[in-house]
Amino acid sequence: MTPAQATSTTRAPGTGSAPPLEDLTTRANVHDLVVDFYREIVFDELLEPVFDEVAEVDWASHIPRLIDYWCRILFGTKEYVGQVTAVHRHLHSLDAVRPEHCDRWYSMWIAAVDRQGAGPTSDHAKTHAASLMAGMAKHIFGYEWTPPEPGDSPNP
Template identity: 35%
Template sequence: MPQGSDITSSADIAVLIDAFYGSARPDPLIGHFFTHLDWDTHIPKITSFWNMVLFGDNTYQGDPMTAHVKLDKEHRMDPAHFERWLLLFDATVDRLFHGPKADEAKQRARTIAGVMHHKVAASR
């Protein structure tokens, strides 16, 4: 993937996800949400999720809303956490990619974060 090209493949999504978690895991505001994860399972699942979101791939198997509602019961997720997630996600996309699919990834992330925040808050 040349620096600054658009997201065009599953390999690009894998690069994006890897780089994003490289920023999110040590983050002082949201890093604690990721300490319990089995990365050998989580990374392929999230990569599959974003392949579904951006390319319509139907291999993703999961229920992100239920997972985040459960996580919220362990570690309350506030608006600031969603904002930081978006900030880091957008910054990662902007650092690595440029083009319509990169813009779509950021827009979809905003939509997903908004819906997820609403559903998590409503579940309390």
């Protein structure tokens, strides 16, 4: 088996199951995760209006910044320069970010991570997302938030 075959996420003929996913280990992995996640966001009836109508996100500049952010969190790189708190405080001032937004964002993030990787770095991406959202909810949005249990916040 070649390395490409070993890391492929396609199903082996006749097995009906995909090989185990590898962990998030490269910037390319993070790129795929971020693109996968936000591709789902733009079709989500709850979150899409927040990103498109309220925040008026310019995806061409936003996606690379998010890749830099997550590479900093997961790998300790230094490319990300930004103010996560200030950006979300401004967003909340335009239109309140509610607990259901946090639940949906988090549930969709977990699903995207699960589609893209498995291992310690993938687990860190999930735990950081929970801590990040809990901190923003408490200090910016003005309420306590805890991650929903799997299945508690269904995606449409």
